[in-house]
Amino acid sequence: MSLPTEANTQFAEYAHPERLVSTAWLAENLGAEGLVVVESNEDILLYNTGHIPGAVKIDWHTDLNDEYTRDYVDGAAFAALMAAKGISRESTVVIYGDKSNWWAAYAMWVFTLFGHEDVRLLNGGRDKWIAEGRELTRDKVSPAPAQYPVIERDDTVIRAFLPEVLAHLGQPMIDVRSTEEYTGERTHMANYPEEGTLRGGHIPGAASVPWSRSAAEDGTFRSRAELEALYLDEAGLKAGDDIVTYCRIGERSSHTWFVLAHLLGLEKVRNYDGSWTEWGNAVRVPIVKGIEPGVAPVGRGA
Amino acid sequence: MSGTLPGPLAEIVNDFIEVPENERLELLLEFSEELPALPERFTQHPELLEQVVECQTPLFLALELADTEAREVSLFFSAPPEAPTTRGFASVLAQGLDGLPAAEVLRVPDDMPNQLGLTRALTPLRMRGMTSMLGRIKRQIRERLPEAAA
Numbered sequence: 001m002s003l004p005t006e007a008n009t010q011f012a013e014y015a016h017p018e019r020l021v022s023t024a025w026l027a028e029n030l031g032a033e034g035l036v037v038v039e040s041n042e043d044i045l046l047y048n049t050g051h052i053p054g055a056v057k058i059d060w061h062t063d064l065n066d067e068y069t070r071d072y073v074d075g076a077a078f079a080a081l082m083a084a085k086g087i088s089r090e091s092t093v094v095i096y097g098d099k100s101n102w103w104a105a106y107a108m109w110v111f112t113l114f115g116h117e118d119v120r121l122l123n124g125g126r127d128k129w130i131a132e133g134r135e136l137t138r139d140k141v142s143p144a145p146a147q148y149p150v151i152e153r154d155d156t157v158i159r160a161f162l163p164e165v166l167a168h169l170g171q172p173m174i175d176v177r178s179t180e181e182y183t184g185e186r187t188h189m190a191n192y193p194e195e196g197t198l199r200g201g202h203i204p205g206a207a208s209v210p211w212s213r214s215a216a217e218d219g220t221f222r223s224r225a226e227l228e229a230l231y232l233d234e235a236g237l238k239a240g241d242d243i244v245t246y247c248r249i250g251e252r253s254s255h256t257w258f259v260l261a262h263l264l265g266l267e268k269v270r271n272y273d274g275s276w277t278e279w280g281n282a283v284r285v286p287i288v289k290g291i292e293p294g295v296a297p298v299g300r301g302a
Numbered sequence: 303m304s305g306t307l308p309g310p311l312a313e314i315v316n317d318f319i320e321v322p323e324n325e326r327l328e329l330l331l332e333f334s335e336e337l338p339a340l341p342e343r344f345t346q347h348p349e350l351l352e353q354v355v356e357c358q359t360p361l362f363l364a365l366e367l368a369d370t371e372a373r374e375v376s377l378f379f380s381a382p383p384e385a386p387t388t389r390g391f392a393s394v395l396a397q398g399l400d401g402l403p404a405a406e407v408l409r410v411p412d413d414m415p416n417q418l419g420l421t422r423a424l425t426p427l428r429m430r431g432m433t434s435m436l437g438r439i440k441r442q443i444r445e446r447l448p449e450a451a452a
Contacts, residue, residue, distance in 0.1 A: 043359070044424070045386035048331045061425050098384065 002118045003035055003092040011123075013224035015265025019258070020123050020221070021094055023132055030054060036091045036143070039126065040107040041098040042251075050136035052096070052129060056085045056143055060103050060251070064110050075150040078114050086143025089116070089151075096122035096129065100212070100219040106254040109271055113153045121258065124220040131218065158257065160244050160270040162278055165203065166285065169296035172243045173206035174235060176256045177276065181248070182208040184289040197280030201287040203246065204296040207235040211252040214259045227264055237266065246272040246279070307414065308406045311398030318418045327423055334390035336397070340380050351380060352442070354435050359385035361392060363435065365442045372403035373447060377439065387424065391415070391432040395439065404443050412437065 006025040011017035021029075029035055030053060037055040039047045047057040058064065063081055066073050073081065087093060093111065097104035104121055111119045122129070130136065155161075160168065180186045184200030202208070213230055216222055222230070231237045243266060245253040250273030257271040272279075279285055288294030307315060318326055344350055344364055351362035361381045368374040377400050379392035399407050411417075415432035 043385055043387050045327060045331050045334065045390065046384065048328065049334075049383070049386050062423060067422075 002090065003029060003032060010223065014221075014263040016262040018118075019120050019262040021120050022123050023129050023134060026052070026094060026096075026122055026129075027134055034090065034092050036085065036087045036093050038085070038087075038093055038095045038104075038107065039097060040095055040103045041126070042103050043098060046098055046126070048138070050138055051141075053135055053137045053139065054141060055096075056141050058085065058095075058107055060106055060110075064107065072110055072113060072153060075114070075152050078153070079148040079150045082148035083146050084143075086146045087148060088146040089149055091118070091146070093119045094122055095119065096125045098126050100127070100215045100255070101125040102211075102251045102255055105258045106251040109158065109254040109257060112158055113155060114151045115154060124218055127219050158261070158270055160272040162272075162274050162282060162285070164270075165244055165246075165272050165274075165279070168242070168244050169204055169286075171205075172237055172241045173203055174231075174237075174243065174245045174253075174256055174260075175202045175206040175208050176211040176245060176247045176253045177202075177208075178210055179208060179291075181276070182206075183291050184287075197276060199280045199287055201280070201289040202276075202293075203279060204286050204288045204294045206246070207293055208291075209235050209256070211247070211255045214256065221259065221263060224263065227259060231260060231264060239266065241266065241268070243269045244272050245269065246275040248276045249273070250275050306409065306411060307417075308399070308402050308410065310402070311394075311410065311414070314394055314398045315414075315417050318420070323419065323422065326418070326420055330390035330394075330420065331386060333393035333397070334386040337379060337381070337389045337393040338396070340378055344378055344380070351378075352438060354431070354438055359388050361385070361388050361431070361435065363392070363438065365439060367404060367443070367446055372405070374401055375404055375407050375439075375443065376400060387428060388431060391428075391435060394418070395432075395435055399439070404447055408440055408443055410436065410440070412440075 005018040006021050008022060011020050037052055038058050039051050039055045040058045040060060041047060044059050064072055093116065095104040095107050101121055104125060108119050108121060175182050182202045186200060209230060214222055214227060237243060243260060245256045247253040250271060253271050253275060257269050260266045261269040286297045318329060321329055351364045354361045354363060359381065364378040366376040377396050379396060381389045381392055414436060415429055421429055
């Protein structure tokens, strides 16, 4: 059973307003039948320090990733996870998290790989909820187990793998990392020095639009007009484009995937979750250093 | 391996590995809440703290050595409340090493964080953050006590 879309004048500007809820809407709808709130953070202990009443925790590392295959869980494991969290196929799932919803967007993207229909982000995430002085609790949440069907993951629509990105060279691509990572000045993001790669730089032809430019100071998304100025006017994307986003491990680029696909309504946006961690280390894969997007070496594209 | 750990740290490691894997994070959370606030001499002088840049969230540490023969180590940490994992690690090291003779701290195996039984629950990046905290503590001791490093 799906909850109605929030009536919100700012959200109404977006292509898919049904994909967002405000903190006020969530506060009013907590406990509604058919709603499951999910917290997904980078710091996996953060949920335990206090969470939105009734929210369940999903850990991207241990819940969504398969331990042995460097891939997401399969349909059976996803169904088991959903059942344990009290999520049915018809549930309205609202996801929020720390760091401007990076991991929340990442979780949403994985839900989308399994075709979960009604999954929404909490605009502004955990920080905004706290900044507004809204309730947090440490109460243990024990959801009634739900039934969830085993769905085969569909990686063809919103996910890109390395060979597909190689074939995509010369077409629109957005690198959402920091400028220093894009130019190759550093091989990791600020404060994450150990997660470096052998080479620094970017995928040939990728435009640099750091993810943070799509978010306001309070972590909420910028207006449709601001997002259009950024991605359409500045980065040159246009309706009908086939677009690939990437970052370092795929979480920040999930945030941009959300912006492009759901807020701007671009039809074909794929997240390359292998991202720079894979590309920067792969053999016989071209890179570009410096601030210019660059072009693919001859014979390396599609 | 835990046989080579100093007593208080060995006890903490045992506490971790004796609880079921799914309760270890709760234990780490308890540690994060027990991390003492910085004394005023450091809050007034943040330049005395060294940042452990390997941690995913800002963590700063400082170390003092007693003016005694054993040069007992005092440890001080600072990390924000929205970084409970990092705070938890710092608290484990503070409770496990604070007050020990410098030579004993230097004998702690570099891979001690891996003995806590958290390597499946936490990403390798997190574990490296804790390893780096320990590494910096030992480096600071060596820099101040050249004879201990020999």
